[in-house]
Amino acid sequence: MRILVVNPNTTTSMTGTIAAAARAAAGPESDIIAVTSKMGPVSIEGYYDEALAVPGLLKEIAQGERSGANVAVIACFDDTGLDAARAMAAIPVVGICEAALAMAALVAQRISVVTTMERALVPIEALVRRYGMAERTRVRAADIPVLALEDPTSGAEERLSAEIARAIAEDRAEAIVLGCAGMANLAVNYRQRFKLPVIEGVGAAVKQAEALVALGLSTSKRGAYASPVAKAYAGALQDFAPIGRGDS
Amino acid sequence: MRILVVNPNTTTSMTGTIAAAARAAAGPESDIIAVTSKMGPVSIEGYYDEALAVPGLLKEIAQGERSGANVAVIACFDDTGLDAARAMAAIPVVGICEAALAMAALVAQRISVVTTMERALVPIEALVRRYGMAERTRVRAADIPVLALEDPTSGAEERLSAEIARAIAEDRAEAIVLGCAGMANLAVNYRQRFKLPVIEGVGAAVKQAEALVALGLSTSKRGAYASPVAKAYAGALQDFAPIGRGDS
Amino acid sequence: MRILVVNPNTTTSMTGTIAAAARAAAGPESDIIAVTSKMGPVSIEGYYDEALAVPGLLKEIAQGERSGANVAVIACFDDTGLDAARAMAAIPVVGICEAALAMAALVAQRISVVTTMERALVPIEALVRRYGMAERTRVRAADIPVLALEDPTSGAEERLSAEIARAIAEDRAEAIVLGCAGMANLAVNYRQRFKLPVIEGVGAAVKQAEALVALGLSTSKRGAYASPVAKAYAGALQDFAPIGRGDS
Amino acid sequence: MRILVVNPNTTTSMTGTIAAAARAAAGPESDIIAVTSKMGPVSIEGYYDEALAVPGLLKEIAQGERSGANVAVIACFDDTGLDAARAMAAIPVVGICEAALAMAALVAQRISVVTTMERALVPIEALVRRYGMAERTRVRAADIPVLALEDPTSGAEERLSAEIARAIAEDRAEAIVLGCAGMANLAVNYRQRFKLPVIEGVGAAVKQAEALVALGLSTSKRGAYASPVAKAYAGALQDFAPIGRGDS
Amino acid sequence: MRILVVNPNTTTSMTGTIAAAARAAAGPESDIIAVTSKMGPVSIEGYYDEALAVPGLLKEIAQGERSGANVAVIACFDDTGLDAARAMAAIPVVGICEAALAMAALVAQRISVVTTMERALVPIEALVRRYGMAERTRVRAADIPVLALEDPTSGAEERLSAEIARAIAEDRAEAIVLGCAGMANLAVNYRQRFKLPVIEGVGAAVKQAEALVALGLSTSKRGAYASPVAKAYAGALQDFAPIGRGDS
């Protein structure tokens, strides 16, 4: 099975971290195709970056689908563009935030998400609510710029681990979710150090993607995710105009 | 005061409807500047169109702000790109869905939103929840393509009015909110016909925009709407790269 | 347009503060008629005062409506008697708590309300929930008797400003709402001092009142706000007996 | 133990119905003192009547407390003036809506409340939410004026029983709560007829009142229900001015 | 009236504490039959103990019902086996957590539950949510093993009282609920010491049980609590096989 993993920011080194985590989680019959968006921000920090990352992301998913991918993973913890991707694609699409929370829900009652910047708190809290986890999840920021995670000298790892320690002490956290794709390489280390489940979303999403394909499930085309209606698009985005699948 | 009203789809005739509603609502000291997005879908029907409408919308708001607008209104009932626009702009930004619901909340306890296509139901229900109105609001679709509202021979108006009648009979609706910017010209007529408040979002948003400016309020730059961090953007969207305001 | 602003406590000096804030916010075509209740408590601090303030408030609104007011504002942050006033009057009625929260929702995601006494916390929290803002709003008390706000030597302003500072530090507040009509004169000062939106309800309600009148909206007479049925009232309140409008 | 049962409307015949239900439920050591408000509406139908019934109700409770009542019951399904009464009195106060829902919760998972007029739906739904029962309770109106319950020729009983039948068929109701004090005499009959628990609030409140007294519990004077602060009241309501208990 | 009070753990001394609290609360016509489960854990601390306590509990209730009990009380704050008992029995069944919360709701707006071990927090929070009290209740653990409550030298009482003090200081608690049947003897003492309502569940449940019997109410056999269908049970639990009542 071909699993497309899209890094929706344009930083190739982060795609490396993501691809490694995806491959570590993937089953023997899965082929991970990790791609980097070619259009949009170098990192996604807040609503503005997120919105502008969507066209590049959709382009990668559309192309991946045409090239035979069976399922797509969006490797940004904001689950950037997830709804648009689900409406667009015939293959199923998984976000790393929803996948990480779904896995965490199976091993713990109270969960703390530790993310990067303070401005990410409200958007992630909205996702937590959307995914039905608000009553048992707290979101925290370690005050780290996203790309600092790519720089071993930035001190990011220490700040992150101090924030995890606070989550355990103050939130009654039973499990930790790492709230950024760029943290995908840190889960195993923190799990051993803090002696509780630490979940990162890329591996979690790869397993959910495999599950969907194995069970023959894809996005429903009734209702919210009906295929886009064929229509004209203007300007720089005119190539995104949907041609219509007529499913609903 | 200069109020920028952006139609985030690229259909100029709908901008006409919107501009008329905006002007009808505007106070004597308000100057309505109605613009049409130049980039993206001709109509916004579902998540995919919505995501691809955002860059064009943001461009219009950025340009309007540079040209001296004091406040911006996003004239699509999905409140397309609202969070990104708020983060980007220094001037306040108002969505027509949030404005219509806020006005409806002042005159009724139970509200029915009547929108166009079935695929719009889930996204609007999510907005209703976000704006804290879920306990008292029901969303209905009249099964009308958005652009049919621009065509007097389409029968759209009859379907819409039949759906309003159903909302009153079945939902205990005390007020009706029209769930599409393209319906902005119909509120007065329906109000007289059905003898209850009928609210359309464009006029509502213009009044909220005037209120914000009059009170000297703009988007908080602490937390969720902190100005975008300066960074590089790649590809066709590279001109959207934020230069940084350093507010937070 | 004639906007009736009722101070539902009987303290005339507070009506002065309220009237000044109302006039500062009002548009050029609005005429502010500020009145003081003649019946009930000198200040509203808790459920008991609130209940006993309602008859006097309703009397002022009824009289204001007869004298040609187009809309009424209730200038107490408990939104005292709002539902009864809406049922009674044909003109629309706006509460300052609901108006302040509605404005705050347009400029911030996380909001802290700072009010006077601890006993006001639960009633205001109930309003915050009713208005759909509970997920993003925290209510705090600065431990100030209401009338201390009228006394410059009381130290009230310092306590209030210390509480705002705590809200910013501890609640991730992006905007502050001042939770008492008697604080209406302080918003501009705090906004400059704390560099974030500070909203007081009187001005906010005046703008919502203007919006309703401009849009031709009034309270729905279907359902919850149907006009009172004609019936006899006994005792000291017999003059309040409704004569019936027969609207529903 | 002396249990004060206040009918907050001024219709003596309804007090008779209420007193009979209270006595039928009371234990051997309870003395039911049923009183009729002397000030306000002959029936409570909607927000306006409700607000104007409060002063008369508070007067009866204050007087009952002075005369040695150990606990008070407010016999109107809107739980009219409950919070004000709790703040005012040292003795505990029970509303019939809250008591009926509390009893229903002990014998059924899904509950339907059947009340009188449509305008009562929203206020009762708000109480249902406040008491934490919204997820499992539906409120219905049988379209009966309150005083029709006092008139055996009005057909009210038949409409009510038809509405109960619909609740069982359409709501999966496991228990029925009668949503008006004037229905207190009908519970036993409906219970036998429909073979499921039918709860009326007056008897339920009497049992809760007895429970509070037996357990030595009264309203907490910390926080929301702190005794009213001593202060002047003006006009026709000046005798209501609190003298202050100094409890908080 | 015969009130069966079941201690679902097998520790007889705790049954003594429970029986004393039940008798102290019972009315003059109530006969308290306190029994100890003969099957299962010596104390209930967490989900595992709770699940294994249920068969022994059900056996006692079934036997009590056959011996003429009119109502049953489950004297464990987890409301262990409450739903199964309600489905099984024709007599009504009351849990001490639900009863304590119902009583607390009548005397306070904000409530803190103080329980024993940290592992009890999540289960009790789930009950608080189920009973509709989540918005106004906080649950705290004093870090006491259940049976330490039976040992006067354990220091349990001091830890408990320190936790109550923290609840008052930090939670704005207006009333305290003691979150373990083994604390039933402590309520009066803490009430005097902390000057606010302190509710223990055994007495509260006895009063609710009396109320149900007095009002002629029992568990609805429609829907969720329909009597078990007759069927075979295998193994050590085969005697639990229901014979069927055919009520639904």
Add this chain to the structure above:
Amino acid sequence: MRILVVNPNTTTSMTGTIAAAARAAAGPESDIIAVTSKMGPVSIEGYYDEALAVPGLLKEIAQGERSGANVAVIACFDDTGLDAARAMAAIPVVGICEAALAMAALVAQRISVVTTMERALVPIEALVRRYGMAERTRVRAADIPVLALEDPTSGAEERLSAEIARAIAEDRAEAIVLGCAGMANLAVNYRQRFKLPVIEGVGAAVKQAEALVALGLSTSKRGAYASPVAKAYAGALQDFAPIGRGDS
């Protein structure tokens, strides 16, 4: 990897259906060990059966864990005994209701669960709420006894498929979840017939189980799922007494 799949009722033929679905979903490296409880009801229909099925279920999981299982699946849609099993076992445990809902959430916004008997509705609605899916899920019963699913002549399949058709027509369902382990063989057929995702829980749970093992995740032993404290158990269940792991 060894995946223990426990049928918590004692009907071996249903274990056959369950095992087949588990094997159809399992990856090439998974070994499905399907076992039938030896203690408790032949089918689980309502709260009473559910409670009495738990000891037999826990016994199978404990034994499976000792025999080297890496993860356990509980194959009853009530997620019978899930919390107790998680507290007891060191290996992770997955319920089929939670797994089915988690998969459905990845492919649809609005979901209808179709289960067997009406008495199952409230318990499943409680699970739906617990798993955070209440806002987008409706639960329906097709009025089928559980074991009728094992009998091809019972007409169960027709009733089920009629109920699915109603769910699609009336609930705006975008995906269907089959609400009983005994329906595990029907998903593929219904998916083809109704052209939308149809999810059954056994396969879904097997994939979640594989995911947990692959990612090295197991139940957190902090907080709610801390290992049972060592203590004595009395009577027929004495062998269930925990010996203590000392993890928390």
